[in-house]
Structure formats: structure tokens, C-alpha cells
Amino acid sequence: MNQSPDQEQSTLPLKVFDDRIFEVNSGINVTTYDVGNHKNRIVSVDNFFAYPEKVRDFLLTIPQQFIPNPSMKPTAWDAKAGFYPGYQTYLSFQIKELEEKIKKIAQIEFGYSGRFINYSFQRIFGHSKVFKQSNWPHCDDSALAGNICLNFDDEIEGETGTSFYRVKETGEEYFHPSTCMYRKSRYCFTPQRMDMDVYQPIVENTKYIRYHLDEHKFNRFNLYEGACFHTAFMEKGKYLNTPRMTLSISY
Numbered sequence: 001m002n003q004s005p006d007q008e009q010s011t012l013p014l015k016v017f018d019d020r021i022f023e024v025n026s027g028i029n030v031t032t033y034d035v036g037n038h039k040n041r042i043v044s045v046d047n048f049f050a051y052p053e054k055v056r057d058f059l060l061t062i063p064q065q066f067i068p069n070p071s072m073k074p075t076a077w078d079a080k081a082g083f084y085p086g087y088q089t090y091l092s093f094q095i096k097e098l099e100e101k102i103k104k105i106a107q108i109e110f111g112y113s114g115r116f117i118n119y120s121f122q123r124i125f126g127h128s129k130v131f132k133q134s135n136w137p138h139c140d141d142s143a144l145a146g147n148i149c150l151n152f153d154d155e156i157e158g159e160t161g162t163s164f165y166r167v168k169e170t171g172e173e174y175f176h177p178s179t180c181m182y183r184k185s186r187y188c189f190t191p192q193r194m195d196m197d198v199y200q201p202i203v204e205n206t207k208y209i210r211y212h213l214d215e216h217k218f219n220r221f222n223l224y225e226g227a228c229f230h231t232a233f234m235e236k237g238k239y240l241n242t243p244r245m246t247l248s249i250s251y
């Protein structure tokens with residue numbers, strides 16, 4: 001008699017991914033507001049996961065990849081790595097219900113529908129060594145970006161969340177979709193600063209000023225447009241021992 005795949009593998013240790021821990025609370029309240037001079041849409045959902053502690057516990061069991069990873073620069077076209085200091089672990093599990101809920105919110109609130117949602121577990125430490133570029137606002141390739149805060153409320157240190165910026169010189173709050181390098185240099189996307197510095201996201205510098213902070217709270221889901229100039233924000237001297245933890249998405 002043929003063995004089932006499970007029987008064939010029964011002599012090996014087998015851990016099965018259970019996507020039920022990512023269940024979204026029923027009856028969530030979706031709050032939508034527009035920020036900045038260009039009325040950039042932000043969606044916020046409190047008490048998002050039904051079992052946020054289980055999500056956090058599960059993500060903490062996965063081997064984590066340290067960033068900056070000296071073997072791969074985040075600017076490499078095929079890099080699965082970002083600019084933030086700490087650990088960024090990219091997931092490729094199918095998480096159907098979560099995906100459907102996020103897609104529904106994106107469709108209703110942003111009028112956007114895409115194919116895949118990419119997930120990463122991000123654990124960012126303050127005052128770490130990073131590429132200098134990490135301290136400047138960035139834009140994401142995806143139409144939407146977002147994160148679910150997985151720090152318990154008593155782990156949240158000072159002002160933190162996602163901060164949004166305006167280019168002082170031009171008033172732009174999102175990038176012009178041009179491949180012309182003069183614009184990229186105006187945004188300070190180029191030349192990229194790949195020398196090392198201490199991680200300290202800005203409130204204001206010579207080029208940018210922050211106009212909004214989308215604050216973190218345990219189990220809060222924030223969703224915004226990837227084209228807006230933004231960064232993960234934390235105050236100086238915070239998150240030195242316990243990292244800022246999020247399940248981040250790009251869609």
C-alpha cells in the first residue's frame with residue numbers, strides 16, 4: 001500500500017505552518033483619514049489580529065536575518081533586504097484570510113487591487129549601525145505599504161510609528177514617477193549614502209520636514225501609499241534593548 005506524504009515524512013521532525021493564528025478580528029473598525037497638503041490617505045485599524053500574541057510568538061520562533069547583511073547590499077536588484085537596522089525576515093507563506101482582509105480594505109479605502117502581498121517581520125534597534133541612506137525618508141515600489149505593531153504597549157518607547165515627510169523646496173509629499181536622475185537627487189535618493197552611520201530617523205533636516213506621524217499601538221494596523229515619503233520613526237536613545245517590532249506588508 002502506498003504511503004501518504006505524511007507517513008513518508010513521519011520519521012522526520014515536521015512543523016506545520018498554521019495560518020489560523022493570523023486570523024483577523026471580526027468586527028474591526030477601519031478608520032480612514034487624509035494627511036498633509038496633498039490629502040494622502042492613511043488607514044488605521046486597532047485590535048487587528050484576533051491572536052496577536054500568537055502571531056508575535058510564532059514570528060519570534062523563525063530564524064532571523066540580520067541587516068545590514070554584509071553579503072548583500074539592499075540596493076542590489078535582487079536583494080531581500082532593506083535599509084533598517086536589526087532583523088528583517090521575509091515570509092513567503094500563504095496566509096489566505098489575512099490576505100483577503102487586507103485586499104478588501106485596500107479595495108474599499110484606496111480603490112486598489114493587486115496580486116500579491118509581501119510580508120516581512122521587522123525588528124529594528126535604535127542607535128545601530130546602518131547605511132547612512134537609512135536615516136532619510138524613502139518610498140516603496142508597491143502601491144501600498146503598511147505594518148502591524150507587535151510591541152506590547154509597555155514596550156513602546158516614546159514617539160514611534162511611520163513618519164511622513166514633505167520636501168521643503170518643492171512641497172512634494174510623494175515622488176514624481178520620473179526616472180530622471182535630477183529628481184531623484186532632489187529627493188536625496190541618489191547618490192545613495194552607503195557609508196555607515198548611527199540609526200536616527202529625522203524630524204527635519206535641510207531637505208525634508210515631517211508633517212505626520214502615524215503612531216504605533218500594540219496590534220494596530222496602519223496602511224498608506226508607498227509613494228509617500230516616509231520612514232520607520234523612533235526617538236533618539238529608544239529601542240536600544242527591545243526592538244521595534246512589526247509585521248510589515250507591501251502590496
Ligand SMILES: [Fe+2]
Nearest residue numbers: 139140145230
Ligand atoms: Fe517603506
